[in-house]
Amino acid sequence: MENGILRLQLVVFALVSAAFTNIYLTQPILPVLQDVFGVTPAQVSLTVSVVILGIVLSNLFFGILSDRLSIRPIILTGGLCVAAGGLMAALTPDFRFLVAARFFQGLFIPALTTSLAAWLARTLPGDGLSVVMGSYVSATVLGGLGGRLLGGWIHEPLDWRYAFFSAAGLILATTVLALLVLPRTGGRDVSSRAPGDGFLALLKRKDLLLVYCCGAGGFLMFSPVFNFLPFRLAGAPFHFSTDLITMIYLVYVLGIFIGPLAGRFSRRFGGGNALMAGTGILGIAFALLLVPSVTAVIAGLLGVCAGFFTIHAVAVGLLNQKLSGGHGKANALYVLFYYAGGWLGITGAGFAFERAGWPGVVGFVMCFLVIPLAAGISEKRTRGARS
DSSP states (O other), rough: OOOHHHHHHHHHHHHHHHHHHTTTGGGGGGHHHHHHHHHHHHHOOOOOOOHHHHHHHHHHHHHHHHSSSOOOHHHHHHHHHHHHEEEEEEEEOOOOHHHHHHHHHHHHHGGGGHHHHHHHHSSSOSSTTHHHHHHHHHHHHHHHHHHHHHHHHHTTTTTTHHHHHHHHHHHHHHHHHHHHSSOOOOOOOGGGGGGOSSHHHHHOOHHHHHHHHHHHHHHHHHHHHHHHHHHHHHHHTOOHHHHHHHHHHGGHHHHHHEEEEEHHHHHOOOOOHHHHHHHHHHHHHHTTTTTSOOOHHHHHHHHHHHHHHHHHHHHHHHHHHHHHHHHHHHHHHHHHHHHHHHHHHHHHHHHHHHHHHHHHHHHHTTTTHHHHHHHEEEEEEEEHHHH
């Protein structure tokens, strides 16, 4: 039985990693795409932000499906559509069609992420759920890193279009693997029919709303930093090449280890303390990013990863601990808030970057540190009242 659960977890890890690989393919080569298509930094950032927008728009739909249907047809549809969008992006010579293809990919990525998160929450035992969800977060980290490395390192020897071909092949392979391993059982989960677990009822719960806002605020701060990092490093005083910029993204690997560690920290010291610790780390890291030094930038990026993935992993764990049913809808709402925050962050920081450069981006994201801090304080007070 344990071997079967482990096999299923490994397959889910592989599929989620492959899905996230597609989201961030263009991030390290945004300056390259800007030159190729002759667009502004804010416009070329659409190749990332529209993927996130697509995820935002379709999450609730796939959240509902994941509570009502078997996981297999959802995964099959998502895998085929994400791969098809990648092929469209690789073949188009028009920037508008590139953006449209990326948006199409975003619409179907939740079939491989939100639905699987809900499936994990329903399938795995309650003991150690925080650690399991931390491992799921680690899969998103690996995929995000893989996409950035793939997009950046393929460009120089070949062309950026080959990154989309490779990512499409990866998503097809992991989709087939998932279909071979995941159970064939279908129908509704019993918990999904519990009364009062609709979207409106979930949003009316203050404890869940704080968790949703925490996820949104965390990604709102995190996504602009890594999205506009290539422009910062390509300009003065660094003048990094595409290969060097891509190398800097290796700091992202820290998140693979932070997810499970944050889950254990949360269980031992409480989710509120973990959220406040992550917020403090983020604040220090943002300050370091303003220093015109390679060492300070690397230290700052490591701190951004440590702080953000602590907040994200703890928030996901707290959400599922507070649920007694309707995991699909609840996780869909979390991801909706999460990616809405990311889209707003990249969009808002784009205007800040055009007006005030890199300091404008850092100043913009620092304004939102209050969100996870407030969520942490509230969670700590709630836990203290219970004990």
